[in-house]
Amino acid sequence: MTPQEASARAREICSLAPIVPVLVVKDTAHARPLAEALVAGGLPALEVTLRTPAALDVIAEMAQVPGGVVGAGTLVTPQDVKxxxxxxxxxxxxxGATDALIAACEAEDLPLLAGxxxxxxxxxxxxxGYDVLKFFPAEASGGAPALKAIGAPLPQISFCPTGGVSPENAMDYLSLPNVICAGGSWVAPSDLVVSGxxxxxxxLAKDAAALRG
Structure with a gap:
């Protein structure tokens, strides 16, 4: 997969909804009903972070949910990609992005949203050749004002800001012309996941899906 093809696919995925849920799932049993709830609420693109021992099994479960587009977050090494x-x-x-990580994604035909x-x-x-990127950590890096400033000289790049994005500030990002979507964890709070x-x-997903820039 060429960088241009990867970016085109990333743009399609990021265009599915204004918010991409950033998910940290510890129990594989929660995977399918969580994905079904998010997709039903209007958020089909799901980022499962590789931060728990169950993450790969969670991805496998969520990948079977109709209408869902499941990705892996926190990719750091080529082995993570495989x-x-x-x-x-x-x-x-x-x-972030390293040469080895980018090469692994291209070899595996896995579209990458690089930070x-x-x-x-x-x-x-x-x-x-990558023109769809993740802006991370968004709030710690200056938030929407910083991303707006970066967009002025680099209008050809689209971003998905992640890290500190919340219902309170999401529209600050989504209203920017260089923001295609935003990543957020608030749509799947751990207490609601654990309690089922x-x-x-x-x-929560329905409310997030209604956010538009």
């Missing part, structure tokens, strides 16, 4: 693809992930998300926090990082990825309140999560 494991994620084998589990059924259809896209990858990384907090960038500065203009230089974004320019290096653009130079390689799938209706509550679906309601």
């Amino acid at each position: 494991n994620a693809k084998a589990a059924g992930a259809t896209f990858g998300v990384s907090p 960038a926090a500065t203009a230089s990082e974004a320019m290096r990825l653009l130079e390689r 309140d799938w209706a509550g999560i679906q309601a």
